[in-house]
Amino acid sequence: MDNFKQQFNNKAADIRLKDDEKSVLRQRLLTYMDYHPLLEDQYLQSLHAKRKSFFTTTNALMLGRVAGALSLFFIMIVPVLAEKSLPGDALYPVKISFNEEIRGAFKSSPYKKIEWETERLERRVAEAKLLADSGRLTASKEEEMAKAIKQHSNAAKDSIASIRESDEDEAAIAEISLASALDISAEVLVGNNSTTTRASSTTSMLAEAVSQARASVNLNSNETSYDKLMARIESETTRAYEYLNGLGDSISPEDKASIDNRLSNLKTRVNDAAELKATDSKQSTAILVEVLGSVKKVISFMTNLDVRNNVKIDNLVPVASTKDEREVLKEAFTDSELTIGRVKAGVTKLATTSTNYIDISNGIDDYNGIHASTTKLLDDGDLSTLKESVNQMVNIANGLLNNLQVLGIGFDIDSQESSD
Numbered sequence: 001m002d003n004f005k006q007q008f009n010n011k012a013a014d015i016r017l018k019d020d021e022k023s024v025l026r027q028r029l030l031t032y033m034d035y036h037p038l039l040e041d042q043y044l045q046s047l048h049a050k051r052k053s054f055f056t057t058t059n060a061l062m063l064g065r066v067a068g069a070l071s072l073f074f075i076m077i078v079p080v081l082a083e084k085s086l087p088g089d090a091l092y093p094v095k096i097s098f099n100e101e102i103r104g105a106f107k108s109s110p111y112k113k114i115e116w117e118t119e120r121l122e123r124r125v126a127e128a129k130l131l132a133d134s135g136r137l138t139a140s141k142e143e144e145m146a147k148a149i150k151q152h153s154n155a156a157k158d159s160i161a162s163i164r165e166s167d168e169d170e171a172a173i174a175e176i177s178l179a180s181a182l183d184i185s186a187e188v189l190v191g192n193n194s195t196t197t198r199a200s201s202t203t204s205m206l207a208e209a210v211s212q213a214r215a216s217v218n219l220n221s222n223e224t225s226y227d228k229l230m231a232r233i234e235s236e237t238t239r240a241y242e243y244l245n246g247l248g249d250s251i252s253p254e255d256k257a258s259i260d261n262r263l264s265n266l267k268t269r270v271n272d273a274a275e276l277k278a279t280d281s282k283q284s285t286a287i288l289v290e291v292l293g294s295v296k297k298v299i300s301f302m303t304n305l306d307v308r309n310n311v312k313i314d315n316l317v318p319v320a321s322t323k324d325e326r327e328v329l330k331e332a333f334t335d336s337e338l339t340i341g342r343v344k345a346g347v348t349k350l351a352t353t354s355t356n357y358i359d360i361s362n363g364i365d366d367y368n369g370i371h372a373s374t375t376k377l378l379d380d381g382d383l384s385t386l387k388e389s390v391n392q393m394v395n396i397a398n399g400l401l402n403n404l405q406v407l408g409i410g411f412d413i414d415s416q417e418s419s420d
Contacts (some may be wrong), residue, residue, distance in 0.1 A: 086127050087141045096148075110159040114174050117159065118181045121152035121213075125185040126306040128206050146209040153182070153213035172224040173232055175217055176289060180296040182214040184304075187311045219289055226277065229288040233270060236295045237263065243302045251308070258313045262298055265319050266291050319384055329390050330378060336390070339397035340367050346404040356407060360400055367396045 079099050082091035100120060107113045128145050131137035156178050164171035189207050244259055251259075273287040294317050300307050301316055344364060350357040374389040 113159045117156040149209045180293040336393040336397045343400040346409045
């Protein structure tokens with residue numbers, strides 16, 4: 001077979017047209033061209049058709065590439081740029097009607113929907129804060145954003161109602177999260193940092209929208225399981241410490257210490273609730289509800305830059321009283337009462353017209369004024385305020401007693417206390 005192929009190729013290479021055959025073929029071709037000439041119009045049309053076909057193909061390719069680039073720009077680049085837009089900006093409708101709707105469509109469970117609507121509410125508050133601080137928050141924008149805050153709040157509450165049909169505890173815990181977010185939003189609008197005053201940072205319509213939304217969330221500790229609250233607090237506290245350890249240098253040492261102090265304080269309050277459960281389960285659960293809300297606020301402070309830039313941790317999560325701390329303050333309060341009793345006994349030995357008598361009497365009046373307000377704080381007042389008041393009472397009482405001792409005033413303490 002290979003030999004035949006080689007012989008065939010060799011034979012074909014030897015085949016050539018003779019000179020007379022070439023002459024006859026050339027003559028026939030020229031004769032055909034003479035009797036079938038190509039008109040000039042036909043030639044130009046043919047040339048134009050070829051050029052048009054070339055440019056049409058080229059333009060189609062070019063337009064396809066341009067269209068693809070524009071599609072890529074609108075699908076990928078525009079949504080990213082829109083995330084930083086504010087009401088009134090050209091890309092803001094893309095942010096709320098495209099970006100956020102797409103993200104919301106992937107929230108399958110009611111709890112995830114609550115979290116997403118809460119985040120959208122926080123976004124609107126942050127946007128309002130930026131507009132207000134830059135002087136761009138007009139009345140129409142304010143009204144629009146107040147409506148948006150109400151819509152997101154209502155959507156979250158609708159999802160909570162959906163959860164409540166099958167799980168009362170989860171619905172109650174979701175309400176705690178929503179209430180915490182609304183408390184944070186109120187603080188952000190107030191603008192509690194050192195560079196922004198409360199009066200200039202927000203308007204009444206937005207504040208009222210947040211206030212109404214918060215008032216509609218009723219936290220009822222009777223609806224919540226003690227065990228589920230404890231489990232959720234444990235998981236959220238663990239998450240809070242993970243965030244705290246991962247902050248690094250992105251937060252000041254003072255803020256980091258304040259966060260750690262509050263988490264420790266909340267842990268102590270959880271222990272107090274556990275001890276109280278046997279004697280007062282209702283109060284014990286109420287403490288856990290408050291603790292869970294506070295942990296949520298601490299996490300938001302660490303993870304949300306808008307919150308950290310506009311709110312002080314002291315105002316967002318005040319250090320609450322624990323059982324042991326309050327007992328210590330009560331003891332100091334009682335000691336100050338004993339000390340001022342000695343002062344009252346000693347001042348009677350001074351001449352009523354003397355300067356020392358008048359000064360010490362004025363000091364006793366100051367003590368009595370603080371004593372009245374501090375008494376109201378002993379059981380359920382803010383711990384930091386109680387500490388400050390008790391310390392003032394102790395300092396005043398000790399200072400007055402020292403003044404009497406410097407003046408050489410002596411008296412029988414035991415007999416005075418028994419007479420009192």
